[in-house]
Amino acid sequence: MQTSQHHIFSLPAELLESLTPRNLVNRTPTRPPSPELIASTSKSGPRACAICQGKIFLDVDEQRAHFRSDWHRYNVKTRLTGGQPVSETAFSQLLEGLDDSLSGSASSDDDEDDDSDAVNTLVNKTKRLNARAPSPESASKNPPITALTWFHSPPSTQLGIYRSILPLRTTPENYLNEIRRLQSPVPEGRTWAMFMVAGGHFAGAVIRVSREEDDDEEDEKLRKKKAKKPKPETEVVLHKTFHRYTTRRKQGGSQSANDNAKGAAKSAGAQLRRYGEQALRDDIRGLLTEWQEDIAGCERIWIRANTSNRRIFYDYEDAPFAKDDDRLRTFPFPTRRPTQSELTRCLAELLRPKISHYTEEELRAQDDAYLASLPKPKPVPVAAPELEKEKPKPVKLSKEEEVLREKWTRLLEMVHKNRLEPLKAFLDRERAALGGVDAPIPDWTGETRATLLQLAVHDGHDDMVRWLLEDARADPTVAVPLAKPGDEDEDENNASDASDAPPRPAGTRRAAYDLARTKPMRDVFRRCAAAHPEWWDWLGTGRVPSVLSEEKEREQEEKKKVRRKGLKDRVREREAREREKVKDRPETPPAVAEPVVRASPTVPSTSRKLGGGSGATEGVAGLTPEMRAKVERERRARAAEARMKVLGGGRS
Numbered sequence: 001m002q003t004s005q006h007h008i009f010s011l012p013a014e015l016l017e018s019l020t021p022r023n024l025v026n027r028t029p030t031r032p033p034s035p036e037l038i039a040s041t042s043k044s045g046p047r048a049c050a051i052c053q054g055k056i057f058l059d060v061d062e063q064r065a066h067f068r069s070d071w072h073r074y075n076v077k078t079r080l081t082g083g084q085p086v087s088e089t090a091f092s093q094l095l096e097g098l099d100d101s102l103s104g105s106a107s108s109d110d111d112e113d114d115d116s117d118a119v120n121t122l123v124n125k126t127k128r129l130n131a132r133a134p135s136p137e138s139a140s141k142n143p144p145i146t147a148l149t150w151f152h153s154p155p156s157t158q159l160g161i162y163r164s165i166l167p168l169r170t171t172p173e174n175y176l177n178e179i180r181r182l183q184s185p186v187p188e189g190r191t192w193a194m195f196m197v198a199g200g201h202f203a204g205a206v207i208r209v210s211r212e213e214d215d216d217e218e219d220e221k222l223r224k225k226k227a228k229k230p231k232p233e234t235e236v237v238l239h240k241t242f243h244r245y246t247t248r249r250k251q252g253g254s255q256s257a258n259d260n261a262k263g264a265a266k267s268a269g270a271q272l273r274r275y276g277e278q279a280l281r282d283d284i285r286g287l288l289t290e291w292q293e294d295i296a297g298c299e300r301i302w303i304r305a306n307t308s309n310r311r312i313f314y315d316y317e318d319a320p321f322a323k324d325d326d327r328l329r330t331f332p333f334p335t336r337r338p339t340q341s342e343l344t345r346c347l348a349e350l351l352r353p354k355i356s357h358y359t360e361e362e363l364r365a366q367d368d369a370y371l372a373s374l375p376k377p378k379p380v381p382v383a384a385p386e387l388e389k390e391k392p393k394p395v396k397l398s399k400e401e402e403v404l405r406e407k408w409t410r411l412l413e414m415v416h417k418n419r420l421e422p423l424k425a426f427l428d429r430e431r432a433a434l435g436g437v438d439a440p441i442p443d444w445t446g447e448t449r450a451t452l453l454q455l456a457v458h459d460g461h462d463d464m465v466r467w468l469l470e471d472a473r474a475d476p477t478v479a480v481p482l483a484k485p486g487d488e489d490e491d492e493n494n495a496s497d498a499s500d501a502p503p504r505p506a507g508t509r510r511a512a513y514d515l516a517r518t519k520p521m522r523d524v525f526r527r528c529a530a531a532h533p534e535w536w537d538w539l540g541t542g543r544v545p546s547v548l549s550e551e552k553e554r555e556q557e558e559k560k561k562v563r564r565k566g567l568k569d570r571v572r573e574r575e576a577r578e579r580e581k582v583k584d585r586p587e588t589p590p591a592v593a594e595p596v597v598r599a600s601p602t603v604p605s606t607s608r609k610l611g612g613g614s615g616a617t618e619g620v621a622g623l624t625p626e627m628r629a630k631v632e633r634e635r636r637a638r639a640a641e642a643r644m645k646v647l648g649g650g651r652s
Contacts, residue, residue: 007233008161008351009182009190009210016180019151019159021172022363051075051085070122071334077123089147092333147332148354149175152363160354164329165300188212191237193295194347195284195313196304196338199254200246200276202284203338205239206294207347234347238294240287241340244276256308281312288313292320301327302346304335407434408442415452418461427472437472449515451478457515462524469528476525477541479509511543523548575626582629 006012049055049066052075057063066072075085148160149172166178190210196203211233247254248269255273259265288295295301301321303313314323321327333349336342358366397405407430414423427437441447441455449455453474456464468474516522526548529538538544623631 006353007210008165008179008353010233011179011183011353015153015159016183018153019176019179020153021176022150022152022158051079052088055088069334070336074122077120081123088333092147092331151176151179156357156359156362158356158358158363160356162332162350164332165350168326185210185212188297190299191294191297192300192302192347193291193298194302194343196335196343196346197280197284197309197312198305198338200244200280201241201338202243202280203239203241203340203343204284204287204291205340205343206237206291206298207343208235208237209233209299209347209351234351238291239340239343241338242283244280244283246273246276246280248273254308284312285316285319288320289318295320298327300329301325302329302331302350304331304338304346404433405442405444408445411452412441412445412447412455415455415461415464416459418459418464420461420464420467423464424467424471437468438475438478448481450481451475451512454478454480454512454515457512457521460517460521462518462520465521466524466528469524470531473535475536476512476538476544477536478512480511480514482509511541513543579625582625 006015048057049063049072052066052072055066057066071088071091074091078085145163147162147164149163151159151161153159161179163175165182166175170178189208189212191206191208193206194204248258254277255265255270256277259270259274264270303310305312313319314321314325331346333346335346411423411426411430411434414426427434431437437453438451440450441452447455449458451474453465453468453476456468469476513522513525516525525538525542525544526546529536529542529544530547530549530552533547536542538547
């Protein structure tokens with residue numbers, strides 16, 4: 001792609017007649033060309049940028065200018081951080097979200113530092129702005145809107161013009177008609193106003209972009225006479241640039257933005273920057289008032305400023321134009337530091353259409369490659385139609401079944417709460433209806449025990465178990481249900497709770513006795529087994545280890561009495577031996593009381609009376625001989641310690 005030497009307001013008539021809109025994808029052909037095109041161009045001499053989507057340069061100066069541009073530096077930094085380069089149009093759209101315009105001038109080292117900081121700010125702010133690319137279907141139905149609109153001229157010429165030049169709300173079908181209308185001259189010529197403000201720099205100009213209507217006749221006369229050169233197509237009517245100190249060096253933002261984010265700073269530099277912002281606003285508005293008449297006749301007003309700086313131009317009384325003026329436009333490409341030369345460059349970029357030379361086959365191949373590069377939409381998983389699970393219908397119970405369930409509920413509640421007397425009366429009345437005392441507990445109750453006896457044993461009700469075994473004659477040999485169906489010996493949950501229960505042979509199950517956790521509960525089973533051995537297989541299927549008859553209980557009581565009596569006798573014998581030992585010990589002579597020597601104030605007294613005072617004998621009165629002996633030993637030990645201290649002091 002290269003810049004044409006034609007002017008958008010003076011395109012050749014034969015070129016306009018041959019133009020047709022590109023409606024296939026309507027995408028600017030700035031994509032990397034095919035390998036054949038690169039090979040052909042490399043042989044003929046043009047250079048290309050391998051990062052910025054194959055941008056081609058006609059000379060070295062254009063290549064160097066591109067390498068110094070913010071667009072190229074942004075793509076390089078994006079590639080280094082793992083991102084994807086963007087087109088020049090996409091980069092210009094990213095610039096709209098920044099607080100300050102990027103500075104692209106390379107006049108000094110300080111400017112280059114500022115540019116690098118600005119590009120870094122843009123890279124950091126746009127890391128999370130990578131939107132998902134459209135699908136091939138959506139791209140073919142709804143072509144992406146770009147800054148340039150392209151027209152094709154057979155056999156292999158494409159012409160690109162910026163959309164923002166055309167009137168607002170112009171449909172793509174009328175783009176070509178509007179371009180043809182722009183070729184008609186106006187009496188006083190078309191004028192544009194261009195303003196740029198960023199980082200305290202301002203540049204503004206009013207430029208005549210097309211010649212007056214009478215100039216054409218004069219040009220023809222001049223050509224015939226060949227006396228003077230024709231007038232230029234563009235002419236700068238007014239221009240002005242100035243600068244104020246408003247941004248902190250290498251801080252990436254204006255003072256007002258910093259104040260809004262962190263609060264008002266109180267430094268001297270902050271005060272100067274606030275003054276610079278106010279002075280810049282006053283200078284720009286004063287210039288707009290001075291140029292008000294010229295701005296009123298402008299066909300387009302181009303403004304390059306961030307959101308806060310745009311308010312300078314129309315957010316006040318007596319502004320030359322309103323915020324919703326149809327003439328307002330933003331530059332559809334990246335701009336550099338606001339200078340007069342930058343305004344001239346931007347004007348040439350807008351007025352000179354873009355030219356490329358691709359055949360129909362090459363354009364079709366590029367469009368197909370673009371559609372193929374778009375990510376294909378992931379297929380939406382179609383959920384298999386779920387079969388509606390049939391909800392279990394509530395079982396309709398008859399009146400007899402409802403009455404039976406109510407009886408079982410009452411019976412189990414009595415067992416759990418150990419209400420023995422109501423249980424006796426209830427079973428006497430409803431034994432036959434329930435199926436007897438050994439009737440299995442229904443599954444719908446949720447109980448894990450098979451009979452009432454097992455349930456009472458598990459809950460630890462001794463009196464209820466005794467009544468069930470002896471009076472109600474409940475069967476103690478009924479097997480306890482397994483915790484896991486099909487698992488008999490390996491299931492640890494089915495181990496016996498009774499400590500004296502015999503080991504369970506393989507293939508057998510637990511009985512009610514295995515659920516007993518206390519000795520009194522186990523004795524209930526053993527006594528019943530001794531009193532009624534013929535009722536059940538107590539020692540076999542009933543899992544009772546042994547019977548407990550009355551004789552055996554009496555023998556156990558006798559053994560306990562003998563054991564207690566022997567223990568008491570041994571205690572008495574030990575006490576008697578202690579008393580004899582105390583009596584056999586020789587009595588120590590009473591300690592001779594030494595005369596008490598009063599200690600002088602200067603010489604400390606070392607003599608002490610041994611054995612205590614006169615109340616020592618009364619202190620042991622009423623004690624047993626063993627306690628007296630113990631007290632006497634303690635007194636003698638204290639006396640010996642006192643003598644050792646005295647002897648030690650005399651030697652020293």
